[in-house]
Amino acid sequence: MSIVSDQTSSVSRSKLPVAIVFHRVALSLFGSYAFTWGFTAFGVAALSALGVDFHEAETAMLILAFLVILAVFLWAFAARSLSLVWLVLAGGAALFCAAAWGIQKIILA
Amino acid sequence: MFEAMWLILAAVLCLLGMSWISAAMRVHWRQLYPACNSEPNVNQLRVLGAVAFVLAGLCCLKADHASMAVLVWVMFLTGSAFLVAMVLTKQPALLRVICPKFLSRAHS
Amino acid sequence: MFANFRQSMAWLHTWYGLVLGFVLMVVFFFGSLSVFDREIDRWAIPETRFEPQPMPSFDKMLLPILQKVEPHEVDYNAQMPILHDHNQGPMTPRLELPAEEYWAYTTHRDPVLIMGAGFGVPKPKDPEGHNHIHGDVTIDPRSGKLVSDEALKIGSGWFYPMHYGLHLGWKNLGYWLVGLASLTMLIALVTGIVMHRKIFREFFTFRPEKKIQRSSLDLHNMTGVLALPFHFFFAFTGLVIFAGWLYFPVAETLLKPLHHQHEVLEADKTGLPHERSGVPATLASVDAMVAEAKRRWAERDMAGEVGYLAISHLGDQNGYVSIYRAGSDRVALVGEGIHFNASTGELIREDPPRSTVGNINEFLTGLHLQHFEHWLLRWLYVLGGLLGSVCIATGFIFFVEKRKQRYAQKNSQFIRVVDAVAVTVVTGMLIAAVGMLVANRLLPVEFENRDSWEKNAFWGLWILAFVHAMIRSGPVSKALMNPAWREQSIAIAVLAVLAVGLNWMTTGDHLIKTIFTQTYWPVAGVDLSLLVTSGIALWVARILKLREQASLPIVTLKSKTIESGEVAHV
Structure with a gap:
């Protein structure tokens, strides 16, 4: 199956290497999911630490989560450098999760 | 019963407003009046449309709890836009009743 | 990977839209039916036809x-x-x-x-x-x-779960697919806006007299743009409903200790x-x-x-x-x-x-789950859902029309399969849904495992529609139209009338009774909708017949250039 640049007819039809497409598709999808997951957990923990009711914080973050994942996903697809996408998504997810875990420890201590 | 009346009024206002907004677009104005070489009075039509939408929103508020009214209003706007698009496709002349010729600008 | 931003957005729109569009179509259509799930239940279980x-x-x-x-x-x-x-x-x-x-x-x-x-x-x-x-x-x-x-309960127990879970229970796969499809809808809306340069200028534009490629794109843009708030909020709120339980269960995993402490307090x-x-x-x-x-x-x-x-x-x-x-x-x-x-x-x-926050959340989930009593708004939701279905279906048609000449020259079968799957999820899905209602009225009450036979009828008809669409797909590889579109439209028309007739014969509830003499709107509404569906399907079949006759294989270079020039400015 050839992947053809659509709609923009001014650009010549270029074949995209399948491996690169797969890499980008998988990274943008799972990366933005992981990033958003971490972001949500961090947000809930941080808001709780600031004294917001747990369920309030959860509800607010879950509504926000889908706007975040939409933006992050689109960015991951449009960004030039794959390594930058890797860095931001994987690094961000890890940092957010670690921070959420840390804040939780402090609250419960 | 009053609720139904307010809702019908809101629907009619949305339909009027959407007709005016569409007629403010040159290509659609020409669909309404293909014979004469007039231009729509864009500002007048747009203001009319906007006023109709606001009034429609107020009618929705009269009929329902505010949270529900906003949904009804948005869906009325969607529905009326679709209806106007279909009328423009099939029978654009029908919209002449809503958008009389005096809403045109003197051709310069 | 792409030369520019616009191109990457177009790629997303095209390929995510195509692959997840098949799921989205199912979600939108059965979502529209779910607005009246309880009413469909009454139609399907006659002994519960009371106030x-x-x-x-x-x-x-x-x-x-x-x-x-x-x-x-x-x-x-x-x-x-x-x-x-x-x-x-x-x-x-x-x-x-x-x-x-x-x-x-x-x-x-x-x-x-x-x-x-x-x-x-x-x-x-x-x-x-x-x-x-x-x-x-x-x-x-x-x-x-x-x-x-x-x-x-065909409405609340079959069509409705189909809408959010596709009846794929294994590992919640259906929920995940629907979630991904909803995200794709949001993506498609944003990328669609990026691609569509004339949102306002073509707000009301539909030109059915043009070539299918152009007119289907008109309809795709129009139904997408006009109902944009509906599409956005329904995809978005659908995700929010399942967020805490399935998509981002942070409170049940990473933050479980914190959550537990909160519960106890x-x-x-x-x-x-x-x-x-x-x-x-x-x-x-x-x-x-x-x-x-x-x-x-x-x-x-x-x-x-x-x-x-x-x-x-x-x-x-x-x-x-x-x-x-x-x-x-x-x-x-x-x-x-x-x-x-x-x-x-x-x-x-x-x-x-x-x-x-609680109020916002209740509003967002409530507007999607619609437990309110507002018949007008319910019908407006059906309109929104159907506009969404039209938007997705015309997206498929545009995809196929745009490419079928090129693939015909390359002798590739890819586009033929895409078209057949599109037939399956558009007309085939209607055959399955209406056919299930027919089966519901045909199966005797005392029939053992009656419910699983109704489900079998649903899946069986859907598979049959796919097989039919594949068998009849030959013309697509010659850049012509698949006659299955028309034939399945006729099947829908016949099945829908059959369902109304069988309801009358098996329960005695005909339309004169349910509208006038002993008014019962749930059943009358389903019957009337079936008849309208039948009418539309026949009308579509007629138009397709005319189009088929008109689009005989005269593909000259000249007409092709005109055509590509016409859609180049998308």
Whole structure:
């Protein structure tokens, strides 16, 4: 199956290497999911630490989560450098999760 | 019963407003009046449309709890836009009743 | 990967739109049907064709029935081995499980009442977890008679779960696919706006007289743009509904300790016990509690009926009864909960008004789940859902039209398969849905496993539609139209009329009766919708016939250039 640049007819039809497409598709999808997951957990923990009711914080973050994942996903697809996408998504997810875990420890201590 | 009346009024206002907004677009104005070489009075039509939408929103508020009214209003706007698009496709002349010729600008 | 931003957005729109569009089509169409799920239930189960009823007496009618409810065998077999701690001995037999909670739920559109029990697992692996095996029943609240389990609620029990779960239970795969499709919808809306340079100029533009490629794109843009708020908010709120449970369960995983601490503190604050005490206790009159709850709602100027009633920690001193108001007059769902001590009947707590965040969340989920009583808005939602379906379907058609010449020259079969799958999820899906209604009326009442035969009919017809679309797809590889579009439209028209006729023959409820003499809108509405569907399908078949005749294979270079020039400015 050839992947053809659509709609923009001014650009010549270029074949995209399948491996690169797969890499980008998988990274943008799972990366933005992981990033958003971490972001949500961090947000809930941080808001709780600031004294917001747990369920309030959860509800607010879950509504926000889908706007975040939409933006992050689109960015991951449009960004030039794959390594930058890797860095931001994987690094961000890890940092957010670690921070959420840390804040939780402090609250419960 | 009053609720139904307010809702019908809101629907009619949305339909009027959407007709005016569409007629403010040159290509659609020409669909309404293909014979004469007039231009729509864009500002007048747009203001009319906007006023109709606001009034429609107020009618929705009269009929329902505010949270529900906003949904009804948005869906009325969607529905009326679709209806106007279909009328423009099939029978654009029908919209002449809503958008009389005096809403045109003197051709310069 | 792409030369520019616009190109990357176009790639996303095209390929995500194509692959997940097949799922989205199913979600949008069955979502539109789910707006009237209870009404379709009435059509499918004739013995429940009566007016909606308020919640009947709990003490006199519901309690004796609830005491006879058994844990569901399927749920027991699936959950018990997971929840039970095998180190503490063998599993407690199904019928010996103790009931720990009761619930009953009804809406302003439900003649029948659904209710059930949650049974505790005596020796659980994780004592902190939600260790419940469930069992539920549907009753006629006028008499207390049970509605047979085999009477499939085609609306709320088949079309509605299809809408959010595709009936793919394994590992919640269906939910994940629908979630991904919803995200794709959001992506497609944003990327579509980026691609579409003339959103306002072509706001009302549809040119059916142009080539299919152009006119389908017009319709795609128009239905997408006009109903943009609907599309966005329904995809978005659909995701929010399942967020905490499935898509981002942070509170159940990473933040579980924090969540647990909150629950325990909350139980202290609200006085609603988090755990059982272990001291047995009896149940006071629930009817008296209901009367008190209604009095308190009326005091707040929110007089209303009971929508949801639940008893937690049943038979225990820590037991409590929660009574929620049916939210039929506003967007929010059931609410204004009032809680009573189950053994003394004393008031424990009235839920405070929701916070701002809570209100926003209730509005977002409520506008999607639509428990409100507003028939006009329901129909407007159907319109929105159908506009969405048109948007997706025309997207497929545009995809195929744009490429079929090129693939025909390359002798590639790819586009032929895409077209056949598009036929399957557009007309094939309608055949499956309407065919299921026909099967529902054809299968005798006493037929064993009647419900699974109805489901078989649904899947069988859908597969048949796919096979038919594939077999007939030959012309597509010659850049012509697949005649399956037309043939399946005719099949829809025939099946829809058949369904209405069979409803008349098997129940005696014809349209003159259901509209005029003994007005019953749920059934009349389904019948009328079927007839309208049939009419539209015939009209479409006629137009397709004309198009087929007109588009004989004269493909000159010249007409091709004109055509590509025409769509180049997309």
